Amino acid sequence: MQEHLIIIGGVAAGAKAASKARKENPDLKISIYTEGRHISYSACALPYYIEDLITDQSKLLIRSPEIFKTKYNIDVFTEYRVIEILPDSKEIQVEDIKTGNKFKVKYSALLISTGARAFMPNMEGMNLNNVFILRSFADGIAIKNSSAKARKTVIAGTGYIGLEMAESFYNSGHDVTMIEQSNQILPVLDIEMAEQIQKYLEEEKQLKIILNNKIKRLIGNENNTVKQIETNDAKIIDADLVLFSIGIRPNVELAQSAGIELGETGAIKVNEKMQTNIPDIYAAGDCVEDIDMITGKPVWMPLGSSANKQGRIAAINITGGKARFKGVLRSYVSKVFDYTVAKTGLTEKEAQKYNYNYEIIIVTHKDKSSYYPDAREITIKLIADKHTRKLLGAQIIGKGDADKRINIIATALTAGMTVDDIQDIDITYAPPYSPAIDPVIIAAQNLQEKL
Amino acid sequence: MQEHLIIIGGVAAGAKAASKARKENPDLKISIYTEGRHISYSACALPYYIEDLITDQSKLLIRSPEIFKTKYNIDVFTEYRVIEILPDSKEIQVEDIKTGNKFKVKYSALLISTGARAFMPNMEGMNLNNVFILRSFADGIAIKNSSAKARKTVIAGTGYIGLEMAESFYNSGHDVTMIEQSNQILPVLDIEMAEQIQKYLEEEKQLKIILNNKIKRLIGNENNTVKQIETNDAKIIDADLVLFSIGIRPNVELAQSAGIELGETGAIKVNEKMQTNIPDIYAAGDCVEDIDMITGKPVWMPLGSSANKQGRIAAINITGGKARFKGVLRSYVSKVFDYTVAKTGLTEKEAQKYNYNYEIIIVTHKDKSSYYPDAREITIKLIADKHTRKLLGAQIIGKGDADKRINIIATALTAGMTVDDIQDIDITYAPPYSPAIDPVIIAAQNLQEKL
Numbered sequence: 038m039q040e041h042l043i044i045i046g047g048v049a050a051g052a053k054a055a056s057k058a059r060k061e062n063p064d065l066k067i068s069i070y071t072e073g074r075h076i077s078y079s080a081c082a083l084p085y086y087i088e089d090l091i092t093d094q095s096k097l098l099i100r101s102p103e104i105f106k107t108k109y110n111i112d113v114f115t116e117y118r119v120i121e122i123l124p125d126s127k128e129i130q131v132e133d134i135k136t137g138n139k140f141k142v143k144y145s146a147l148l149i150s151t152g153a154r155a156f157m158p159n160m161e162g163m164n165l166n167n168v169f170i171l172r173s174f175a176d177g178i179a180i181k182n183s184s185a186k187a188r189k190t191v192i193a194g195t196g197y198i199g200l201e202m203a204e205s206f207y208n209s210g211h212d213v214t215m216i217e218q219s220n221q222i223l224p225v226l227d228i229e230m231a232e233q234i235q236k237y238l239e240e241e242k243q244l245k246i247i248l249n250n251k252i253k254r255l256i257g258n259e260n261n262t263v264k265q266i267e268t269n270d271a272k273i274i275d276a277d278l279v280l281f282s283i284g285i286r287p288n289v290e291l292a293q294s295a296g297i298e299l300g301e302t303g304a305i306k307v308n309e310k311m312q313t314n315i316p317d318i319y320a321a322g323d324c325v326e327d328i329d330m331i332t333g334k335p336v337w338m339p340l341g342s343s344a345n346k347q348g349r350i351a352a353i354n355i356t357g358g359k360a361r362f363k364g365v366l367r368s369y370v371s372k373v374f375d376y377t378v379a380k381t382g383l384t385e386k387e388a389q390k391y392n393y394n395y396e397i398i399i400v401t402h403k404d405k406s407s408y409y410p411d412a413r414e415i416t417i418k419l420i421a422d423k424h425t426r427k428l429l430g431a432q433i434i435g436k437g438d439a440d441k442r443i444n445i446i447a448t449a450l451t452a453g454m455t456v457d458d459i460q461d462i463d464i465t466y467a468p469p470y471s472p473a474i475d476p477v478i479i480a481a482q483n484l485q486e487k488l
Numbered sequence: 489m490q491e492h493l494i495i496i497g498g499v500a501a502g503a504k505a506a507s508k509a510r511k512e513n514p515d516l517k518i519s520i521y522t523e524g525r526h527i528s529y530s531a532c533a534l535p536y537y538i539e540d541l542i543t544d545q546s547k548l549l550i551r552s553p554e555i556f557k558t559k560y561n562i563d564v565f566t567e568y569r570v571i572e573i574l575p576d577s578k579e580i581q582v583e584d585i586k587t588g589n590k591f592k593v594k595y596s597a598l599l600i601s602t603g604a605r606a607f608m609p610n611m612e613g614m615n616l617n618n619v620f621i622l623r624s625f626a627d628g629i630a631i632k633n634s635s636a637k638a639r640k641t642v643i644a645g646t647g648y649i650g651l652e653m654a655e656s657f658y659n660s661g662h663d664v665t666m667i668e669q670s671n672q673i674l675p676v677l678d679i680e681m682a683e684q685i686q687k688y689l690e691e692e693k694q695l696k697i698i699l700n701n702k703i704k705r706l707i708g709n710e711n712n713t714v715k716q717i718e719t720n721d722a723k724i725i726d727a728d729l730v731l732f733s734i735g736i737r738p739n740v741e742l743a744q745s746a747g748i749e750l751g752e753t754g755a756i757k758v759n760e761k762m763q764t765n766i767p768d769i770y771a772a773g774d775c776v777e778d779i780d781m782i783t784g785k786p787v788w789m790p791l792g793s794s795a796n797k798q799g800r801i802a803a804i805n806i807t808g809g810k811a812r813f814k815g816v817l818r819s820y821v822s823k824v825f826d827y828t829v830a831k832t833g834l835t836e837k838e839a840q841k842y843n844y845n846y847e848i849i850i851v852t853h854k855d856k857s858s859y860y861p862d863a864r865e866i867t868i869k870l871i872a873d874k875h876t877r878k879l880l881g882a883q884i885i886g887k888g889d890a891d892k893r894i895n896i897i898a899t900a901l902t903a904g905m906t907v908d909d910i911q912d913i914d915i916t917y918a919p920p921y922s923p924a925i926d927p928v929i930i931a932a933q934n935l936q937e938k939l
Binding site: 081 | 500532544548792794815817820821828830832857859889894896899902909914917921924929933
């Protein structure tokens with residue numbers, strides 16, 4: 038039998054794996070099966086598409102099924118649901134969603150890249166019109182269509198997708214209210230960093246942010262469209278559009294029912310080669326569990342950057358090469374209006390949770406020479422181990438260039454650098470890019486003095 | 489006798505050392521002697537000041553002599569020339585430039601931060617009005633005053649200061665011609681990178697660039713002001729302003745005459761603590777020789793970033809602490825109109841010179857997700873050792889965010905990372921900041937495939 042790589046799911050990891058596998062092996066039969074109508078799209082672009090910052094829908098679709106066929110000789114089956122994996126016979130059972138027909142296909146290697154889904158709460162009114170989650174391309178199109186006529190939006194959840202969507206709706210002219218069940222926005226950050234961002238959003242963008250609260254139910258109008266929400270404390274807020282952005286879950290049911298082991302986070306457990314516990318079955322992307330490079334512990338933080346890397350690594354190993362995924366720092370960056378919000382490695386609350394003996398420093402500094410016209414502030418929080426002096430993590434936020442600095446720290450964390458080693462980095466300097474002593478160096482100097 | 493730190497020169501390293509020494513030791517007597525009228529200014533800001541991008545002169549002066557006295561209790565003696573260092577008696581001989589009076593002052597520790605000077609060629613017409621070098625604050629003011637009335641500027645030299653000044657004059661409405669004696673602009677870069685920048689400058693900015701040529705003489709008008717230049721091949725070019733930016737020299741004569749050892753580059757030789765060969769005499773900033781972190785060999789590349797670090801390190805050691813300067817990667821960044829030009833570590837021609845067995849890759853990629861509105865291209869050249877697979881250097885240029893990526897590589901070089909290690913860096917991703925796979929990762933992947 039001809040070698041046949043079957044990939045389940047074709048957004049980031051799956052699409053990347055398919056094209057990389059083709060590059061590595063011109064003769065391999067490669068098929069992608071996916072429930073959705075779209076593959077190889079940028080889910081991260083959807084907030085910008087919804088607000089019309091990107092107007093051409095086709096730009097978000099990186100590669101169409103036709104391109105996969107003609108350019109890569111890869112067969113893409115959209116709107117096909119894989120209903121069972123049969124490891125003993127090395128087959129999958131597939132259902133054609135349009136016809137209901139079922140059939141089996143043999144694989145020599147299988148890659149599970151089923152991704153994740155947004156969490157949908159179970160409450161009164163969830164079936165009303167203009168109530169959304171944002172995960173798939175289809176979700177994005179649906180929100181965009183409704184957003185044009187809506188004016189009062191309520192977003193449940195203040196993670197980075199919730200905030201990107203707040204900006205998207207704000208830029209579309211909506212009045213935006215955010216409801217967060219925890220005591221801070223962006224719960225992934227430490228609270229004092231989150232509070233600085235909240236202050237900016239409330240004072241400069243007039244966003245309404247409600248903490249320590251939840252939506253209890255949704256109230257519709259005569260057209261079965263949402264018109265209000267009720268909070269846990271019985272507050273009624275007008276809303277003609279509601280977005281739930283309160284967390285995601287890995288799509289692991291298919292894998293689990295085939296006997297594939299899950300990790301302690303509930304996502305699929307894989308080794309550095311992206312292999313599951315079943316021979317010839319790999320997994321990559323948002324459905325897998327990662328190892329945190331700082332703690333060595335399992336974590337689940339699905340991000341497009343890791344998904345693309347993992348898809349590539351899986352493809353190299355499937356086609357006989359050698360590549361390893363070393364782990365994640367859960368680095369992320371997000372544009373929150375004029376703010377850049379970025380983190381890498383551990384937050385202080387994580388350092389506490391993992392019982393590190395740590396020290397922190399928070400400094401605020403201009404990102405360029407202070408006399409240079411568009412110099413803007415960034416606030417850096419650095420965390421280091423008191424004993425080893427190794428960096429544990431950083432959070433950098435502000436209107437200035439936080440992203441440049443977070444990636445210096447991400448590189449330093451990958452290399453296991455200490456606070457002292459940061460001094461030795463020969464960071465570039467010119468007034469349009471940096472002060473003579475970069476804020477990262479200043480933060481590390483101040484942390485040295487505390488250690 | 490009270491401990492007395494005397495600092496000769498007070499621009500970057502000297503000013504930084506003074507304030508750091510005060511922070512470390514509140515009781516130390518600290519004096520700065522400088523020939524110039526200005527101290528603690530940003531020389532790197534002068535191009536932007538000259539073109540009126542920065543209009544407030546006082547913003548360039550980071551700390552005035554008065555601030556040094558009132559805030560730090562540091563005595564600053566401007567327009568005082570140190571004419572001799574007497575190591576045996578631990579004294580300096582000083583001349584008050586305004587009065588001609590000479591006197592001696594005792595030091596317990598001496599820091600030489602005499603900086604560098606621009607090279608002035610010896611040719612007919614150098615005494616004409618509107619013929620300049622750019623090094624000191626006074627030079628900047630003089631150019632600014634003449635620039636307002638000038639319209640045709642010739643710049644000799646195409647290093648980064650020459651190019652920054654070309655932009656400055658261009659933005660002031662001048663017609664700009666650049667003359668370069670080598671066969672490429674920005675001789676510090678590899679030629680194919682320089683050629684891309686040259687093409688951009690000629691095609692999009694209508695700069696006239698003449699390679700393989702020099703100014704032979706300057707021709708003046710009846711007011712003793714430059715009106716033309718003649719090139720080596722007898723071409724006459726109209727010019728009502730001429731700037732020579734053809735190299736700098738370290739100011740080492742004072743140190744040398746006191747028996748302080750110079751290195752093979754001609755700059756002052758110091759150890760990691762910034763100590764010279766004479767006890768209690770330190771040196772820092774543009775007058776000292778550095779160690780290249782990649783080759784371990786001495787180099788001289790004076791930059792404001794190193795000067796500030798070295799001043800701080802000298803001050804820590806002088807006041808009894810421990811700090812070491814590990815060396816340089818000769819990292820730099822420069823804004824060249826809409827281009828960012830950046831490098832760190834070795835260029836290919838340096839890798840050749842030092843007999844590395846190396847491999848290179850050049851990739852051009854968008855700096856953000858390609859669908860994001862202001863995504864711009866950057867071209868990355870990576871160089872790695874074939875044997876150890878360690879990175880040796882990078883050059884990154886283009887209209888996109890080259891600076892973020894060069895500092896990822898600078899950090900990786902400081903940590904001694906290989907091309908393979910680059911894959912493991914968990915670089916942040918969001919469409920406004922990066923493609924899902926960062927161009928640095930793509931460049932390293934392509935280089936892996938060649939190695």
